[in-house]
Amino acid sequence: MFYNVGMDSFDKLRLLNENMDVEEGFLSTRFFESCESMKIERQIPNVTYAKLPGGESIPLLKTMVSSICEKNCNYCFFRSGRDFPRAIFQPNELAEMFLKMEKKKVVKGLFLSSGILGHGIFSQDKIIETAEILRKKHKFQGYLHLKVMPGAEKDQIRHLMMYADRVSINLEGPNPDRLECLAPQKRYFEEIINCLQWIHEIRTSEFANRTFKNQWPSISTQFVVGPAKESDNELISASSDLFRRFKLSRIYFMAFSPVINTPFENIAAENPVRENRLYQASFLLRDYGFQMEDFYFDETGNLSLSQDPKTTWAEKNLLECPLEINKASKEELLRVPGIGVKRANNIIAFRQKNLIRNLDHLNFIGISFEKSGKYILLDGKKLGSQLRLFQF
């Protein structure tokens, strides 16, 4: 293996970016930027987009401090022992290159990860150092998503959290057995759950007034879906636990895709619809009050691929007993397909002055008859009879 041979900063960046999967809230759009600097335009292979909590999408440079890694995760392009050119950035070099791109308005934020070196402690220090240079020396105020390295120490995590808008550590598998299959050298509790526990402790027990933005960063994690043969039940159960225990902002699911010259190269790619169903389930857990018992799994422990989990719940619970839309609580309204947080709020606001009696009212509130009609009552009546009245 060789690294940094004959490479300038942009060569390294291209090499590192070309092989990073699109993950963690990045839209899959590959963005070939059109900045004034032809040098940057020519040399940067892609910039991805991150969606911020307020809904704004910003262009983000996603890169690594080092593509050298001492771990041998069975699905990963960067696993130790794979023979391909690798690169390492010095923190100063990476910070300055990022700022050049930011100045040219190619990117507005940075997602910084790394292969694991020095049991995670060395590479964690390099990520911290880069963030410190950006925040302290260059007063960079924009978005920083910083990766926690499995094996990092609590003080390092606290230091990292001083500069980050978001921190993340990937769990990869929903339990120790599945992680063992995916990443035999990673230790589920000691290296990953411990880090999540520390992040949570710091966020809940220490003042954030020493952080760069006077607030602690949000937390996310990611699962690799498919090759460890885990069920949706295992993934959703682990997700439920993570939301409850550590107040995660987001859980990402990456449908597996095989990489040549890895132990998993002959395993088929995972169906992206499954990934989508898992995202829907995680949003139901996080935002809609769903509990484990509200999901319906088949005999293999998986969700339906042909129907989203909220519709499955409604078919089994609301078809026979539709919900009176004029009396339902917000939590109940959120169970109806086609009604999300915004529409539930619209319904409650409308009800303060009027009864919801007909299709015109529903249309006004933004509720779709096709999506929600069969699960609700309007002033005691099923929407079928409303529709007949409407038609005559």
Ligand code: SF4
């Ligand atoms: S720790 Fe595993 S997933 Fe991360 S870069 Fe190394 S081999 Fe890849």
